[in-house]
Amino acid sequence: MKTATREKLVSAVFLAVALTSVAAVALICVFLFASGIPAVGEIGVFRFLLGREWSPTDVPPVFGILPMILGSLYVTAGAILFGVPVGVLTSVFMARMCRPRLYRVIKPALDLLAGIPSIVYGFFGLMVLVPLTREIFGGTGKSIFTASLLLGIMILPTIIGVSESALRSVPQSYYEGALALGASHTRAVYFTVLPAAKSGIFAGVILGIGRAIGETMAVIMVAGNQARAPTGVFKGVRTLTANIVMEMGYSEGLHREALIATGVVLFVFILIINVSFSLVKRRSKQ
Amino acid sequence: MRRVFAFCFILLLVLSGCSGRGFDVSREIDVITREEGSGTRGAFVELFGLLQKGEDGTRTDLVTKEAGVENNTNTILTTVRGDESAIGYISMGALDGKVKALAIDGVAATTENVVSGDYTVSRPFIVVTAANPSALAEDFIAFILSRDGQAIAAKSYIAVAPQAPPYSGDAPAGKLVVGGSSSVSPLMEKLIEAYEAANPNANVQLQTTDSTMGVSKTIEGAYDVGMVSRDLKLTESGVLTDTVIALDGIALIVSPENPVSELTREDIRRIYTGEAATWAEVTR
Numbered sequence: 217m218k219t220a221t222r223e224k225l226v227s228a229v230f231l232a233v234a235l236t237s238v239a240a241v242a243l244i245c246v247f248l249f250a251s252g253i254p255a256v257g258e259i260g261v262f263r264f265l266l267g268r269e270w271s272p273t274d275v276p277p278v279f280g281i282l283p284m285i286l287g288s289l290y291v292t293a294g295a296i297l298f299g300v301p302v303g304v305l306t307s308v309f310m311a312r313m314c315r316p317r318l319y320r321v322i323k324p325a326l327d328l329l330a331g332i333p334s335i336v337y338g339f340f341g342l343m344v345l346v347p348l349t350r351e352i353f354g355g356t357g358k359s360i361f362t363a364s365l366l367l368g369i370m371i372l373p374t375i376i377g378v379s380e381s382a383l384r385s386v387p388q389s390y391y392e393g394a395l396a397l398g399a400s401h402t403r404a405v406y407f408t409v410l411p412a413a414k415s416g417i418f419a420g421v422i423l424g425i426g427r428a429i430g431e432t433m434a435v436i437m438v439a440g441n442q443a444r445a446p447t448g449v450f451k452g453v454r455t456l457t458a459n460i461v462m463e464m465g466y467s468e469g470l471h472r473e474a475l476i477a478t479g480v481v482l483f484v485f486i487l488i489i490n491v492s493f494s495l496v497k498r499r500s501k502q
Numbered sequence: 503m504r505r506v507f508a509f510c511f512i513l514l515l516v517l518s519g520c521s522g523r524g525f526d527v528s529r530e531i532d533v534i535t536r537e538e539g540s541g542t543r544g545a546f547v548e549l550f551g552l553l554q555k556g557e558d559g560t561r562t563d564l565v566t567k568e569a570g571v572e573n574n575t576n577t578i579l580t581t582v583r584g585d586e587s588a589i590g591y592i593s594m595g596a597l598d599g600k601v602k603a604l605a606i607d608g609v610a611a612t613t614e615n616v617v618s619g620d621y622t623v624s625r626p627f628i629v630v631t632a633a634n635p636s637a638l639a640e641d642f643i644a645f646i647l648s649r650d651g652q653a654i655a656a657k658s659y660i661a662v663a664p665q666a667p668p669y670s671g672d673a674p675a676g677k678l679v680v681g682g683s684s685s686v687s688p689l690m691e692k693l694i695e696a697y698e699a700a701n702p703n704a705n706v707q708l709q710t711t712d713s714t715m716g717v718s719k720t721i722e723g724a725y726d727v728g729m730v731s732r733d734l735k736l737t738e739s740g741v742l743t744d745t746v747i748a749l750d751g752i753a754l755i756v757s758p759e760n761p762v763s764e765l766t767r768e769d770i771r772r773i774y775t776g777e778a779a780t781w782a783e784v785t786r
Binding site: 271272273274275276342343346347350355356357358436437440441442443444452454461462463465466467471 | 532538541544560561563569573580581584
């Protein structure tokens with residue numbers, strides 16, 4: 217009897233602990249929507265989401281976040297363009313071709329890359345990538361290109377980590393079967409193992425997208441942050457995250473609420489990404 | 503591995519060597535500004551007539567949307583230092599030796615010129631009180647103008663009385679409400695902190711609104727001391743006693759590699775509205 221009560225008590229404690237994260241998500245949702253939605257209502261849904269002008273301190277103020285939505289999408293797409301080929305090929309190399317001695321160097325290097333704080337990436341971008349882009353392609357050097365390049369590097373550990381474990385979980389018989397049919401090592405890896413790990417790799421890419429779209433401190437330092445629709449790959453851009461962080465400090469009233477509403481839009485983006493991640497994962501299990 | 507590093511290093515050297523080819527005036531000006539809502543930006547657009555005020559109360563910030571936006575002084579300094587066709591602006595107190603401050607209409611951006619009034623890209627930080635201020639309000643203002651208060655002001659702004667004697671008040675007790683300009687507010691916060699340490703009997707509250715509220719609420723009596731970051735209008739200075747506590751100068755900065763060292767107010771206005779897109783259009 218006594219043991220049963222204790223058992224129940226302990227399980228209740230564990231339940232409470234487990235619910236902490238759920239409660240945190242729920243609270244964030246409530247806070248975001250409660251303080252963001254009224255602002256959207258006041259500004260007008262279409263004027264907010266599709267407005268091409270952002271002039272929050274003018275009288276009357278104009279709050280249109282389409283430039284920032286486009287900015288986030290372009291920068292993320294650019295990061296995928298840089299990060300995915302490098303990431304996937306690296307994971308193939310690490311899982312199937314790398315000598316153990318080299319692996320012992322690459323793996324910790326990647327772990328380190330994942331652990332570097334984003335502000336440090338930002339400094340690296342500002343001091344190295346921005347001047348380099350400026351010298352080679354002209355302009356200010358703060359551009360969609362620079363931000364994409366930096367984000368492409370930042371999402372590498374995510375993509376490589378998930379892809380590598382996906383590649384490693386492909387049954388060895390696939391590879392051996394290909395060899396038995398006369399394929400070379402490289403051919404066997406690229407035409408049987410890689411396709412078999414497709415959904416896992418795709419899941420890694422989606423996680424990378426999530427990381428890229430939510431990144432703030434690094435992007436803010438290399439993107440230029442102009443609040444207007446993107447005009448070129450080598451022109452500046454402002455992302456949703458940058459918009460929130462840049463102006464939150466001084467904002468008040470409707471301006472502040474509009475920034476929180478920007479957070480709501482970002483939240484919806486992340487939600488879509490997470491849902492598609494679980495869909496892809498479910499498909500890979502079948 | 504070492505060879506790869508060496509190669510990267512040489513590549514960097516070659517690339518940085520390319521920048522020594524002289525200043526090209528046909529290059530686009532890389533305009534850099536602060537984010538909307540920042541006090542420095544507010545002062546800048548006011549001082550250069552970049553804030554269009556309609557008669558019906560509308561206000562439009564005319565700074566070009568093509569301007570790069572940075573939300574702190576250090577990033578602006580780093581960006582301008584590295585980009586020879588960039589122009590930016592910062593509070594004068596943040597100037598370092600690695601960027602070049604432009605002379606405006608022939609007047610160099612120095613502290614002395616701000617104090618003498620020759621360098622006009624500056625604004626006063628003023629505190630106002632109603633006709634008969636309390637002993638505590640008077641003591642607080644005396645503290646701000648003392649050596650202790652002015653030393654705090656001089657950290658980020660320009661002191662108005664650098665040679666003042668140290669604070670020697672009799673620590674009157676009571677409650678004081680200070681309110682007004684959000685530009686003065688960061689400085690006031692530090693002043694209040696120091697004052698409460700010097701006079702433990704005082705309880706000073708800070709309310710951050712804007713200069714106009716600083717004036718009107720002081721007249722109403724809601725604030726004991728109002729903070730204002732622009733010159734007072736005649737109608738306002740009639741009913742209030744005003745004291746300048748510090749000066750805030752704004753410096754226009756370019757890279758040391760940029761040969762331009764002087765611009766007119768009109769040039770700067772045209773650069774920041776986007777009318778003048780290249781350096782050739784503002785250098786004669």
